[in-house]
Amino acid sequence: KNQVEQSPQSLIILEGKNCTLQCNYTVSPFSNLRWYKQDTGRGPVSLTIMTFSENTKSNGRYTATLDADTKQSSLHITASQLSDSASYICVVSFNDYKLSFGAGTTVTVRA
Amino acid sequence: DVKVTQSSRYLVKRTGEKVFLECVQDMDHENMFWYRQDPGLGLRLIYFSYDVKMKEKGDIPEGYSVSREKKERFSLILESASTNQTSMYLCASRPDRNTGELFFGEGSRLTVL
Numbered sequence: 001k002n003q004v005e006q007s008p009q010s011l012i013i014l015e016g017k018n019c020t021l022q023c024n025y026t027v028s029p030f031s032n033l034r035w036y037k038q039d040t041g042r043g044p045v046s047l048t049i050m051t052f053s054e055n056t057k058s059n060g061r062y063t064a065t066l067d068a069d070t071k072q073s074s075l076h077i078t079a080s081q082l083s084d085s086a087s088y089i090c091v092v093s094f095n096d097y098k099l100s101f102g103a104g105t106t107v108t109v110r111a
Numbered sequence: 112d113v114k115v116t117q118s119s120r121y122l123v124k125r126t127g128e129k130v131f132l133e134c135v136q137d138m139d140h141e142n143m144f145w146y147r148q149d150p151g152l153g154l155r156l157i158y159f160s161y162d163v164k165m166k167e168k169g170d171i172p173e174g175y176s177v178s179r180e181k182k183e184r185f186s187l188i189l190e191s192a193s194t195n196q197t198s199m200y201l202c203a204s205r206p207d208r209n210t211g212e213l214f215f216g217e218g219s220r221l222t223v224l
Contacts, residue, residue: 004153009151031211032211034211034212041217041218042217042218043115043201043203043215043216043217043218044154044201044213044215045215046212046213049211049212089153089154091213093211099156099211099213101153101154101155102153103151103152103153104153
């Protein structure tokens with residue numbers, strides 16, 4: 001069973017609207033959690049990193065939250081743009097090299 | 112700028128052929144990785160390498176081998192390609208074990224007929 005579950009699998013939003021992606025994990029012990037953005041046909045690129053003690057971190061219009069007690073993270077996209085259309089992957093690190101990947105959420109932004 | 116280059120973006124091979132996927136990074140990173148990405152399954156680790164000449168099996172090494180003769184180059188080898196190895200292959204690197212961010216290549220989409 002995958003130790004990192006993302007929801008929804010996909011979503012469609014109108015340009016300018018906000019959306020929130022979810023990531024639940026069972027990985028233990030926890031080191032850090034990253035969100036990556038993967039444009040179609042490209043490799044993933046890191047958006048944010050969060051350690052155990054951090055609750056919120058922003059990168060422009062992207063805001064990630066972490067609740068280490070409930071083992072949940074979210075990625076909020078504000079005022080979506082067409083360029084936000086991509087897959088968003090949650091990656092949890094639980095030792096020096098071992099990474100566990102979620103299956104990703106595909107976001108489609110329509111004009 | 113950080114650069115991870117995969118030699119082939121698209122390949123079509125026949126069952127039983129030997130396939131080489133090359134990956135080069137120009138950042139002097141110690142660690143390099145090979146993943147495959149399939150719809151609904153996320154990225155799965157095939158092999159990784161902490162340093163030159165070193166390699167470790169990941170979660171799905173069966174049917175694959177790797178080579179790291181130089182620090183900047185990490186090759187993935189399919190000795191005898193099979194149809195279930197049709198997938199997107201992603202190479203990644205990172206500076207060392209303590210630096211978690213992975214830098215990915217653009218991916219190599221392999222189709223085995």
